[in-house]
Every structure is written in C-alpha cells, then in structure tokens.
Amino acid sequence: MSPIPLSYTDIAADIVERIKGGEYEPGAKLPSYSQLADLYSVSFSTAARAIALLRDRGIVLGAPGRGVFVADRARGQAE
Numbered sequence: 001m002s003p004i005p006l007s008y009t010d011i012a013a014d015i016v017e018r019i020k021g022g023e024y025e026p027g028a029k030l031p032s033y034s035q036l037a038d039l040y041s042v043s044f045s046t047a048a049r050a051i052a053l054l055r056d057r058g059i060v061l062g063a064p065g066r067g068v069f070v071a072d073r074a075r076g077q078a079e
Contacts, residue, residue: 008053011050015059016059030060
C-alpha cells in the first residue's frame with residue numbers, strides 16, 4: 001500500500017519551513033512546478049496550488065516567464 005500523498009497545504013507548510021530554516025533565502029528562486037511535483041511526488045496541479053497559497057500569503061512572488069521567488073519579507077511572514 002502506498003503512502004497518502006501530501007496535500008497542497010502540507011507542501012506549502014514544508015516550503016515555509018525550508019524558508020525559515022534558510023534553505024530558500026529571500027530573493028531565491030524556488031524549483032519549478034514540475035520539479036516540486038517530482039520532489040513531493042504529487043501532481044503538477046497540487047504543486048501549483050501550494051505555490052498559489054504561498055503567493056496569496058505574500059511569502060513568494062511570481063515573475064511570469066522567470067519563475068517563483070521568495071519574497072524579501074518572507075522569513076518574517078512565515079514565522
């Protein structure tokens with residue numbers, strides 16, 4: 001029996017923990033949606049929903065055609 005896949009909220013929480021821990025510094029580019037989907041073993045749409053949640057919270061910023069980046073104030077907001 002395979003483990004239950006992570007939800008988009010679980011993934012968003014893990015990314016926040018990685019930001020708090022310094023793995024992703026302010027201004028750092030996050031992995032692409034496809035890379036996140038592979039990393040967390042979820043669908044592309046689940047990864048995209050996790051990033052959308054972080055974007056809504058102001059933790060990350062999307063730059064069309066360039067990627068998703070950690071907001072300058074993200075570490076303080078993530079705490």
